[in-house]
Amino acid sequence: MTDTSTGSTPSRRSLISWGGAGLALGAAAAGGAVAMTQAGSDVEPAAESGAAIAFHGANQAGIATPVQDRLHFAAFDVKTEDRAEFVQLLKDWTEAARRVTAGQAVGEGAYGGLAEAPPDDTGEALGLSPSRLTLTIGFGPSLFAKFGLAGLRPAALVDLPKFAGDNLDGNRSGGDLCIQACADDPQVAVHAIRNLARIGFGKVVMRWSQLGFGKTSSTTPDAQTPRNLMGFKDGTRNIAGTETDRLKKFVWVEEGDEKGAAAWMTGGSYLVARRIRMNIETWDRTSLQEQEDIFGRDKAEGAPVGKAKERDEPFLKAMKPDAHVRLAHPDSNHGATLLRRGYSFTDGTDSLGRLEAGLFFLAYQRDVRTGFIPVQRSLAVDTLNEYIQHVGSAVFAIPPGVRDKDDWWGRALFTEEA
Numbered sequence: 001m002t003d004t005s006t007g008s009t010p011s012r013r014s015l016i017s018w019g020g021a022g023l024a025l026g027a028a029a030a031g032g033a034v035a036m037t038q039a040g041s042d043v044e045p046a047a048e049s050g051a052a053i054a055f056h057g058a059n060q061a062g063i064a065t066p067v068q069d070r071l072h073f074a075a076f077d078v079k080t081e082d083r084a085e086f087v088q089l090l091k092d093w094t095e096a097a098r099r100v101t102a103g104q105a106v107g108e109g110a111y112g113g114l115a116e117a118p119p120d121d122t123g124e125a126l127g128l129s130p131s132r133l134t135l136t137i138g139f140g141p142s143l144f145a146k147f148g149l150a151g152l153r154p155a156a157l158v159d160l161p162k163f164a165g166d167n168l169d170g171n172r173s174g175g176d177l178c179i180q181a182c183a184d185d186p187q188v189a190v191h192a193i194r195n196l197a198r199i200g201f202g203k204v205v206m207r208w209s210q211l212g213f214g215k216t217s218s219t220t221p222d223a224q225t226p227r228n229l230m231g232f233k234d235g236t237r238n239i240a241g242t243e244t245d246r247l248k249k250f251v252w253v254e255e256g257d258e259k260g261a262a263a264w265m266t267g268g269s270y271l272v273a274r275r276i277r278m279n280i281e282t283w284d285r286t287s288l289q290e291q292e293d294i295f296g297r298d299k300a301e302g303a304p305v306g307k308a309k310e311r312d313e314p315f316l317k318a319m320k321p322d323a324h325v326r327l328a329h330p331d332s333n334h335g336a337t338l339l340r341r342g343y344s345f346t347d348g349t350d351s352l353g354r355l356e357a358g359l360f361f362l363a364y365q366r367d368v369r370t371g372f373i374p375v376q377r378s379l380a381v382d383t384l385n386e387y388i389q390h391v392g393s394a395v396f397a398i399p400p401g402v403r404d405k406d407d408w409w410g411r412a413l414f415t416e417e418a
Contacts, residue, residue, distance in 0.1 A: 065182075075394060090409050129185075211345060273360070277389050316332065
């Protein structure tokens with residue numbers, strides 16, 4: 001690993017105030033320059049899988065950014081009752097995220113420091129490139145019951161209602177905070193979450209986490225549409241990172257959306273995360289025709305019923321009334337549109353030897369009340385529900401981006417008066 005630390009790198013002593021741990025990540029791949037994209041617009045794809053995504057921008061990276069191949073998602077509960085201590089944690093996390101997404105080391109790294117003290121970095125990412133790592137933070141509804149924040153809770157950050165078929169595990173749901181780490185190398189994503197958790201030791205505790213692979217939605221429609229674990233293409237009509245008009249309409253919180261003190265959310269978004277278990281063994285014994293009828297698309301091309309190509313405009317009335325595509329389509333939901341960036345997961349097997357596998361659904365929207373909630377209610381009669389079950393759930397307010405080196409995650413929230 002090439003150390004790209006600058007003279008402003010925090011000292012070992014200053015890092016001890018973070019809980020005795022920092023994090024380090026290798027610089028760009030040896031011999032190559034780091035390609036940077038603009039986080040504020042999130043419209044330019046990185047030049048290569050080892051490139052770095054710019055951290056600063058009007059909106060957080062990791063939303064409209066071209067979707068990376070791997071995910072480590074973590075939800076945290078806040079343990080400190082000291083507001084100043086929590087604000088300092090957000091500042092420390094921001095600095096760590098700023099550096100790690102750029103492929104820079106934080107602190108003195110995994111070796112070379114005091115032999116009597118723990119290394120500043122866990123070391124598993126030594127020699128690896130930034131791998132287009134993005135880190136995206138979110139604030140859950142429960143956070144606003146702390147630190148005198150009740151008057152700053154956005155109206156759109158609603159508690160999700162119970163939906164038909166939900167079988168939610170409280171140990172895999174909720175959280176005061178979330179961090180979404182996406183990268184093209186799973187070790188880079190895991191390294192980032194692991195070290196943020198170390199910095200937060202004693203102030204926050206990880207509530208639950210999820211690893212993901214095989215992106216199931218794309219924000220780059222010119223690329224091949226990925227397939228989910230049921231073998232069907234997913235995200236054909238997803239919002240593209242280049243569609244600034246659709247991002248403005250459906251994803252980013254605009255000025256005036258949130259009134260009064262909650263105006264700090266301008267430039268942010270709202271995230272719904274759902275862990276969806278697939279009954280893989282039952283699905284695999286279902287006939288091809290029934291599978292295609294359930295989705296409303298053919299399995300080979302991904303074309304809608306009666307059409308030849310994947311991106312042909314679907315004729316919804318040609319599909320069965322309970323077909324997934326028909327029920328989820330914006331035309332069936334008063335125009336409700338989500339930006340999805342979900343991932344497949346497999347977490348071993350259950351006590352009956354069945355695969356613990358499915359979709360970790362991530363959807364960004366301008367307002368949960370006009371986005372995910374009506375769409376999910378529409379899907380209550382979806383035949384696909386016979387083969388899936390929602391077992392985890394969380395909703396988060398995603399604050400606007402970090403604009404410059406003096407800014408930090410959540411600054412607008414914590415500098416407003418409740």
